[in-house]
Amino acid sequence: MNRRQMISLAALLVAAPALAPTLAGAQEAAVDPYAPIEVEIRDDFETGSIVVVSRDFFLYHVVAPGKAVRYGVAVGTAELVWKGKATIGRKVEWPSWRPTDDMIERNPGAYAKYADGMPGGPQNPLGARALYLYDDRGNDTAIRIHGTTDPGSIGRAVSNGCLRMRNEAVMSLFDQVPIGTPVYVF
Template identity: 55%
Template sequence: MKRRSFLLQTVSASLLAAPALAQTGAPEAPEDNPLAAKLVRIRNIPPGQIHVVPRDFALYWTLPDRKDRAIRYRVAIGRDGLYEPGSFRVGAKKEWPSWRPTDEMIEREPHKYKKYEDGMPGGPNNPLGARALYLFTAGGADSMLRIHGTTDTRSIGSRASNGCVRMFNSHVIHLYDQVPIGALAVLHPA
């Protein structure tokens, strides 16, 4: 299998300590594009988990079959005061999900979100993009946090969302295909 194919087909200790996510050495597949998904070496993180590290604007998916490897995707995270760290479980996954802004979003910015209070069907213009992973609390409740694609690709690498984690659509499609329902997702403190 070619390396590029592997990258295209293929980080929770319960502790929220970002140092455990430190990459060891250089990425295995250096790219000219700093926003490209990359296979990286990691340490001290069990396989089959998602870790979002805000200071790096990165999401790490620890490969289930490679104990010391993860795919690093570049992301956008919640704006100041809207990002919620914690440990969650992927409770649902949807392709081309519909979207409705939360009541808090409508209250905070009615000029922007009031017109969508009845929701928006899934599709290429939907803010959740091509795929969404729905994050649930330990008690099984929907946290209203999502890891999702975006129509605003310029936001990747910044604090731009209303609390969710945004990814390029091509990256979230790849992640969606890898992550099973029930996988641990840790959003590390900003």
């Protein structure tokens, strides 16, 4: 083996660990299209922002210019899809939950029993973490990016407007984004 071949082999061995997560992520996404994976994104979104494309059931956390981690989400049913720009105004681990008055009015059989709220925990519909979205005037939109007790809902339009993620995904995102993070929902 000559010097050039040794250097080439060494470079390949050094690069191999760096390639492994990318290949593993691609394989995982092929099996589960909603598994987190790093993808390319338009480079006009600011690093750190969150971009949601509701019709495709994906949330993108922009980690560098033109790069994002893509997560699968569940979104609101057709009449309840929320779109707009917001910022994360509050973050809560194991949040408590109370259905909105509109939710109770639309489906009292499912929600009236929770009118006084439900403490946080593994059975709570908001799951392990919640990111509360606020409008540009500082008002709570009542829309959350949150975990779920129903991971099979990811990739569907089933919620009352909030953006659901698998608990492990929302826990990862929660740890990465600060209060004030811009969120764009299309």
